[in-house]
Amino acid sequence: MALSKDPNTLSNHLEFSTAHTAISLTLSFSKSSLYGEVELTLKALADGLKQVVLDTSFLDIKAVAVNGKGAKWIVGDRVEPYGSPLKIDLGKTVNSQDEVIVKVTWGTTEKCTALQWMTPEQTSNKRHPYMFSQCQAIHARSLYPSQDTPSIKSTFDFSIRSPLPVCASGLPTGVRHFVPATSSSEPGTLVYTFRQPIPMPSYLMAIASGDIANAAAGPRSLVYAGPEELLRCKKELEDDVETFIKTAESLIYAYEWTTYNVLILPPSFPYGGMENPCITFATPTIISGDKSNVDVIAHELSHSWSGNLVSNASWEHFWLNEGWTTYIERRIQGKVHGDKHFHFSAIIGWKAFKESVELFGADHEFTKLVIDLKGKDPDDAFSSVPYEKGFNFLYYLDRLVGRGKWDTFIPHYFSTYRRKSLTSFDFKDTLLSFFSKDAEASVALAKVDWDTWFYKPGLPKKPDFDTTLADACYALAGSWQALNSSNSFFKPSPSDISGWTSGQIVVFLERITDFPTPLRKGLIKLMRDEYGFLKSENAEILSRFLTVGLKAKDETLYSKTAEVLGGWGRMKFVRPLYRLLNECDRKLALETFEKNKGFYHPICRGVVMKDLGIN
8 A cells, every 4th residue: 555645634644654542532512622732742753853733723822742841833824624733842853663653722712613503492302402523524623633534543532521421433442520720620520441452543533522421322333312212212222223233244254342231312413423433423314213223223323344344545536435335334234134125225325326427517526436635625525426436346346256255355355455554546455456367357347437437426337236126116107207297097005105214215205316306396296295204204205395395496395494494403414305396485594594504513514505595
């Protein structure tokens, strides 16, 4: 693996590599800020080095020491969207393999993009404040000074002082009472400590603090949630988590992170889940009461190998994280539920992939598998493309060499790059090397047009997925299409979808959104009345039904859309609904955003502002 420059970091990561991170934090809910110290143990990668450069973004740097002595430092000019380089004078020349310990004292500011602070009124029981982090892709630098690139991995020690329970992406090592050093220090807090012995990149550094309780969700898993939601969350997850872990282990190799826990966050969390080591941060929208969305956990668990143990070296190769994870997730689904579910999930994924390509434009840079992010914000490139184009590439290779042979490559790949980071070119070399002595597989792989897969924008050829589980959805959608053309005597009734899974309802609704002519408003009311979609507590279903209505510019659904936009923070739902509402009623879209912008995580707030054209 040849070291290559990550275009989205200002750090000199080709000259130094962080081996260990020791971070000591104090949470101030009253000031919505963190402050503390971080000690980075750095290893020199070249000779004649005199300066360390770290990533920061909107941090208040107070002091810097090198090897225990005060050092000269300067925060450089801000470079959008990457922040400001913290340039540290080492005071001497260091050479390859030398160790340097840099300690920085700092605090976060109100412009921190990694943290969301919530007042008690914004939480479910309205008793205590809440805080959580989201560092992917390049937001760790707004939380602490670091080499904020996935090409660098370090072990971690956490010491976090808070008046409320704390979770972090490490193994808990203790809780102790805080003894104030001065009378001005905040009393009544505890210090929570964690250790992460497996090296991880900065974007996986995660913390949360609030009114959090936990319960067992399996022999090596806990679920964390608010006390009032805990039992419901436990029931939703407890039968599946260990099954998913064992299935993944049978496909790859043993789970290495000791525990696999899930924290169900408040509804403003911007993603379905975030694969923080040892503890997935998850959206409450997966807790639907019928286990229909629990496969999100299969995806986040799969990251324990793909992304966490084996990481993309830069965000230009993000498909290595998400394409592999989506592939493993679907293999888990196939093994647990039957192979038809592998294909059914892929069908849903292809629809999301197609919509992302249409949104960007078929020739857009961000629809490639390997993208150019020089000078660009990785958040702007976030879409289903790396997930689904990556999955489809891996599924293509799976079919090309044959499932039996492909399954021998999977553990080899994850063993070769265990605790390392790689590029797409490393992946290619490893695949071809592994099958070099297999004449049949080598002939098959010679057919791969690597440049087309890596660099051609847009959609590849759609595979022939098994549509068994989707056929009934397509047929019912066809009946509605005929009804929409006034060319049918079809009479909808609740029995049409009796016994369907939520996934089948999603496929049905997505098929309708593909109609060349939107449903007539009268038919949307008929669908609402007969199928009850507007009353659904499942965000996957309700968001799709609202999409059908907004595409038809059905004014009766505008207020419901505004209502759910005030209760969901997950970008998967929020962004498309805002875009559609903006097309239907820009005034309402802007009013809804203005009313709820404080509810959204900074990452979500920023991209929605771009979607709505707000400066």
